Amino acid sequence: MKGLKNILMVLSVVLAFQSCNFNKKSTVSSAEVYQCPMQCEGDKTYEKPGSCPVCNMAMQAIEKPSEKKSDDGISETSIFNLTSAWHTEEDEAIQLEDLKGKTLVMVMIYTSCKAACPRLVADMRHIEEQIPKENIKDLNFVLVSIDPKTDTPERLKAFAKENLMDGDQWTFLQGTESGVREFANVLAMKYKQISPIDFSHSNIISVFNPKGELIHQQEGLGVDNKETVAVILNLTTK
Numbered sequence: 001m002k003g004l005k006n007i008l009m010v011l012s013v014v015l016a017f018q019s020c021n022f023n024k025k026s027t028v029s030s031a032e033v034y035q036c037p038m039q040c041e042g043d044k045t046y047e048k049p050g051s052c053p054v055c056n057m058a059m060q061a062i063e064k065p066s067e068k069k070s071d072d073g074i075s076e077t078s079i080f081n082l083t084s085a086w087h088t089e090e091d092e093a094i095q096l097e098d099l100k101g102k103t104l105v106m107v108m109i110y111t112s113c114k115a116a117c118p119r120l121v122a123d124m125r126h127i128e129e130q131i132p133k134e135n136i137k138d139l140n141f142v143l144v145s146i147d148p149k150t151d152t153p154e155r156l157k158a159f160a161k162e163n164l165m166d167g168d169q170w171t172f173l174q175g176t177e178s179g180v181r182e183f184a185n186v187l188a189m190k191y192k193q194i195s196p197i198d199f200s201h202s203n204i205i206s207v208f209n210p211k212g213e214l215i216h217q218q219e220g221l222g223v224d225n226k227e228t229v230a231v232i233l234n235l236t237t238k
């Protein structure tokens with residue numbers, strides 16, 4: 001019996017050395033999982049080190065298979081990479097990635113604006129009016145506040161109702177100061193607080209595809225939106 005035990009011990013030492021060789025291949029990575037070097041269970045991986053339940057060999061650390069970001073179709077330029085926290089007019093906590101899957105028409109405004117924003121809002125509505133009903137369901141018109149201190153979800157909701165923009169295709173977002181600034185930078189949208197209640201800002205309506213990639217921008221107030229509408233139709237017609 002003792003002889004058998006010794007043989008098993010020698011065998012396990014040999015196997016341990018063998019798995020050391022395998023280990024060399026794997027690099028030190030923060031996202032590691034463990035797998036049998038013989039792949040007794042195919043691609044199956046374990047969160048913790050240990051020995052293979054089939055061959056009992058020490059499992060080796062391998063790099064975790066990527067989170068399938070590329071399979072999700074999120075490219076480096078997608079706004080869905082931004083991890084900032086937002087609240088909708090319904091006081092729902094979301095990230096931009098939660099908007100994935102629909103064409104997005106986005107504008108940055110603030111509800112107390114008396115000058116440009118009412119016209120930008122009118123431009124958004126004018127664009128929406130030109131889109132056939134069957135395309136609307138694949139669209140999300142998103143109004144992002146540049147004044148998150150004032151524009152609480154309650155206030156945004158009231159604004160939506162006042163402006164008859166409380167249908168499913170309209171979303172209003174309150175962010176954090178830094179999240180709003182970061183998002184504005186992505187849009188090349190400039191804004192600056194010029195008094196306790198007022199901001200100066202650029203007037204840009206941006207169209208993103210369902211993967212969150214910027215496709216088109218129109219700049220100005222009351223500008224001809226034919227091209228914007230054409231881009232939206234192109235993205236939402238199958």
Ligand SMILES: [Cu+2]
Nearest residue numbers: 113115116117
């Ligand atoms: Cu304004």
